Amino acid sequence: MLPTTQLALLRRIATEQSTNRAPSLVAGVVRDGELVWSGSRGFLDGTTGETPDDDTQYRLGSITKSLVAAMVLRLRDEGGVDLNDPVGEHVPGTALGDCTVAQLLAHTGGITAESPGSWWERSPGGDWDALAATLTAEQRKHRPGRRFHYSNVGYGVLGELVARHRGTGWLEALRAEVLEPLGMSRTSPHPRGRHAPGWAVHPFADVLLPEPSPDAGAMAPAGQLWSTVRDLARWTAFVGGHTGEVLNPDTVAEMREVIIVEDGPQWTAGYGLGLQLVRAGGRMLAGHTGSMPGFLACNLVDTGTGTGALAMTNTTSGVAILGLVVDLISIVDDYEPKLPEEWRPSAVDxxxxxxxxxxxxxxxxxxxxxxxxxxxxxxxxxxxxxxxxxxxxxxxxxxxxxxxxxxxxxxxxxxxxxxxxxxxxxxxxxxRTPYDPAAPIPGGVDEDGWRTG
Structure with missing residues (x-):
């Protein structure tokens, strides 16, 4: 990035961190599959001392869902799962089994948003059997396929689907088949090494409250993971099509296709197969937001220019994380627009x-x-x-x-x-000619041919 671009990016994250009172905030920009800029503001404890960098872990929240979705698409591409399959064929034992795999991926299954019982994001989670026992008919809120209804529970079910097909935990499968091949060695279910603590910021005073980060158990596929700027940049590049050997780029392009919209005909927010879709400023963006108590995160890629950005912060609320990431992409493409590739002849048959x-x-x-x-x-x-x-x-x-x-x-x-x-x-x-009478035109061609009236 040019110095002017870097200054504009740093100013944008500095303004966000200061104006919206985030203890700390980190961000990065991805181009051509690589992290080309990163920046940070604030302190991990919110006051003084240690500052974050691109190897500091923050909690990803629901960006975890996109990674789980990639595992499900791997199963589909291998032939083990059809997206039209009722999920009960793969994960029996709940009253929600007639929802299809695709409906759970796109949040159109009509099932409850949150797992029954205590608020799962701040409560230690139970195992799959405990969760499955709560997924009764009462947890169906809408007819499957009727509308978008975001469901954390749906991804708990998809995590169990992955586990049953792989014969291991969903996380072990994800680590072996997605994280390690992409070089995401600093992405983990719990913080390791240098990490940001989760904070709630008082709405009317500049004071902090620590937030808990328990293991979510069977709900972990909905939002358990922690990561760094470097690792999330690799995942952002993946969403943009730099997929390595994890998935075929055509499959990731399928994940980015709009299945359902959230806000009507002139939509700005939609959902594909495990990816959120955003229209903003003439751009089509794909990625995901994430929130857990003490953390906000977002990664997006402009599907037209290929420029991506990400941001993470250790505050429960206040930071406009999606708007920040959209602005980072816009700054880069406005300050340093990519030139179209030079045309050159190509071999043809x-x-x-x-x-x-x-x-x-x-x-x-x-x-x-x-x-x-x-x-x-x-x-x-x-x-x-x-x-x-x-x-x-x-x-x-x-x-x-x-x-x-x-x-x-x-x-x-x-x-x-x-x-x-x-x-x-x-x-x-x-x-070759309009309604050629020599061709088998359905219905035939009038024998008198073309005329003046």
């Missing part, structure tokens, strides 16, 4: 060149373009209408990746001499 150019869906003209890797892009000439990218799926077959045709198969039908005759896409026939 010469056999695909005859497919390119103008095609028609009925009278509507479309362009078919080649993309790197043998992918195709089909979109309307006018720019208004259904456009999708397609990934190779076999000889003369491609599968849609996005837009209206996501998941649909595009087939090239060839004439006897091998030249492309027409395209068949989800029953739609695309021809």
């Amino acid at each position: 010469p056999a695909l060149l005859p497919l390119t150019g103008l095609w028609h869906w009925g009278p509507a003209p479309f362009h078919l373009r080649l993309l790197p890797g043998g992918w195709l892009h089909l979109g309307p000439v006018s720019g208004n209408g259904r456009a999708s990218r397609f990934q190779p799926a076999g000889t003369d077959e491609w599968v849609g990746l996005d837009g209206y045709y996501a998941g649909e198969t595009l087939r090239v039908v060839r004439a006897a001499d091998g030249t492309p005759s027409h395209l068949d896409l989800a029953t739609f026939v695309f021809t």
Whole structure:
């Protein structure tokens, strides 16, 4: 980062820490998969003495959920879990078993927000059997799939799902399959070494109260983990697509897709598969916020520019943690906008060149373009209408990746001499000329052809 950018970032976190009276606050910026800036303000005890750095642990809270979600998606990609499976097929013994795995990941299962009994975030947690015994029909608050209803309990269930598939605790599986491969050696269920104590700040006086941090037991997958700026930067890079060997980047892109929105048609807050989604200032951001007594945390990535940021503080409330992280991303991209990659020719399969150019869906003209890797892009000439990218799926077959045709198969039908005759896409026939009578247009083409009236 340029000195001017660094000063602007430091000023932003300094203003947040001072104005909103945080004992301490740390932050970082990620670009191209790397931590490129970090900063801190305040003191760990809120007054004097030790200051935090990028290796000081803070509690992540619900960012833990995103890591658990990555484990569930690993199981899906391996074939052990289908996201449409009722969760009861994997974790029997509760009255909530007809909720699907995807619904629990996206908080659309309609189940209670908090575990029954004592406030779980400030109470020692019991084991899975104790939690399962409380998950009766009364804990269903909405019809599954009807609406967004944030559920910490749902992630307790997903943690048990991971544990049963791996034959070990969810945390052991997470450590072996996610944390260690990503180099997140300072992420743990309890503080180790240098860490920030959790504080509550009095709303009307500049005094502090220590907050407890018990083990949440079976609810731990909802918010147990502690981490550092360095480790959370690695996870932020992961959310942005630098996934290493943990997940395929396409799977993480799927996690970032909007499943449900929280605030209506002009939404600013939504949820995907274990990731919160935010629209702010023309940006689409993915990541997660976290809060536990004594701590707030947030990490987000701009899915357009790839710039990410994170922040953690040891206060129960007061710091506008999400807005702070959004501002850090905006500062970086405004002060140091990334230049687009230089265009250069790429190798293509010469056999695909005859497919390119103008095609028609009925009278509507479309362009078919080649993309790197043998992918195709089909979109309307006018720019208004259904456009999708397609990934190779076999000889003369491609599968849609996005837009209206996501998941649909595009087939090239060839004439006897091998030249492309027409395209068949989800029953739609695309021809080189509008309504080509030589093609199998559904419903046929009027034998008198085009006319003036």
